Amino acid sequence: MDPEAGGTRPRADDPAGPSREVVDQVRRFNRAVTQRAGALQDAFLARGRPLGEARLLWEIGPDGADVRALRSRLELDSGYLSRLLRSLQHDGLVRVEPSAADRRVRTARLTKAGLAERAILDRRADELAGTILRPLTGGQRARLASAMSEVQRLLDASAIRLRPADPRQPDARACIGAYFSELAQRFPGGFEPARSTQVGDDELTPPAGLLLLATLHGRPVGCGALKLHQDAPAEVKRMWISPAVRGLGVGRRLLAELERRAAASGATTARLETNGTLTEAIALYRSAGYREVPAFNDEPYAQHWFEKGLS
């Protein structure tokens, strides 16, 4: 059930909001594509088995998976998941054993028959794509793939959420770690955190500072932080975006949100320093209104210092 464009009600004239025709296009897409594709897909992949079971079979994967990981990934009730596994086990497609690392945990693995069934599902998914593509010309196929990629990427961009996080949390740690790894790879002389100006976890925790995490469907895909000072400029730190979501405006959004929060904390100026190798980051800062200024600290890995008024 997808209500189509509700064309009887004009959109409020909000310059920051989406226009009527864009909203209508999204609604039309929701109706036409989401539902139809879903029904077609379900029909294609069912194979006489409940979809929940088929889905689980696929998610267990060729390497197996812990039940709790499956529970969390598929967002299923422990009881229901147990039942689905029982059913697949009964059909000889799955084997469930206690994990060696923690005997409370079960690990599910596909049997030989389970792997064969999964391969059939794989083929079926290919066939489904084939039925969609076959009636089209070569040019139409390329255009469809390109448009689908664009829709998908923009829906991802839309789904990215920003939230404050404690720098000690695993997700935050992972992002900062990825940031440091990338710096080590891209700087000509490498990067060692110990040689850089130290920033403690407390400094990025309210009220002294703040770390923002960007997540896509719960998965961390970026971070950025603020060091706040009384009567002095706020410092932007730890700006990193996962390569998987670059080009989608996430960095810009993160930076804008950091600026907002800095201003809300009373800061009138934001500052940051960066290495000359990070050309895309520098371009982002410039286009966001940062001007290059004389060095304001002695960070060994920096060659450029930027500042922006926050009014």
Next chain:
Amino acid sequence: MDPEAGGTRPRADDPAGPSREVVDQVRRFNRAVTQRAGALQDAFLARGRPLGEARLLWEIGPDGADVRALRSRLELDSGYLSRLLRSLQHDGLVRVEPSAADRRVRTARLTKAGLAERAILDRRADELAGTILRPLTGGQRARLASAMSEVQRLLDASAIRLRPADPRQPDARACIGAYFSELAQRFPGGFEPARSTQVGDDELTPPAGLLLLATLHGRPVGCGALKLHQDAPAEVKRMWISPAVRGLGVGRRLLAELERRAAASGATTARLETNGTLTEAIALYRSAGYREVPAFNDEPYAQHWFEKGLS
């Protein structure tokens, strides 16, 4: 459950088939859109009511609908539909009465409360689109709308089916009627079927001829016909595509299928005549390999005659 790209199996080297990466893109899209967008949509529109009921509420619409029309449109079992209506009736949202035209038939109408509930659904669908669009920049929104439109149109193109039909059937009649209407509008002097060279229904019915219908999700969107002659060229007739699906290669597909069937019936040549006003049709024929030839009949409304070898 959406299997993602099954990247371990190389695609057969079939130049006419879709490439591996296009198939993978379609599979990724199916996964991303169907599951995520579908689930989000259901959550948004549920409002504590089963989706089937919400869907029915929407489909009844502001003007009401016959139960049998709803049954056919939504492809629901008569018993189940009756139950859904009962439930909505119990909630005071729907009124069901015998139709004046045929007392076997029931007409369902929304009550005042039903109309209010429908308006809420309308608003919710807007809000759903809004949540998708709001995190995006203006440029991203425009790009998303454009990409969605492209995906939708190409999926429509993909979903179009060609099938033989009896020219007397309502769908065929509707297409031929639309064709004649368009000719009447576009020809400078108008068009009257009676002044044109007559083609009887039997002439477009096997074995004397053939009519092909193009349908999109069961709805007729185009037609084309053949008149077959022993030891003489086959004639292409009644080529019409609905404006809603023009530009998607449907005409080309129809024409190609007619040629195939003509060749399969032993014809070595295909012929057609057309009015000079139909510039897109002429362009299609030319690009499909038809050459202009001297007039081979005295069709009063034609100014161009074309021919193509079918080997």
Next chain:
DNA sequence: TCCATTCTCTGACTAAAGTCAGAGAATGGA
């Protein structure tokens, strides 16, 4: 008038997709 067809509804039922409660085992920190 008869009869085949169409339509809606009710009875009876099923399968799938879950939820909630709670028991028992395992883990790790105080």
Next chain:
DNA sequence: TCCATTCTCTGACTTTAGTCAGAGAATGGA
């Protein structure tokens, strides 16, 4: 050792999305 927490499983159950059978009323054509 104790205890809070985590994990899985089983019991019991519900809701949703339907299906199939068949009855009774209405329609239209022979």
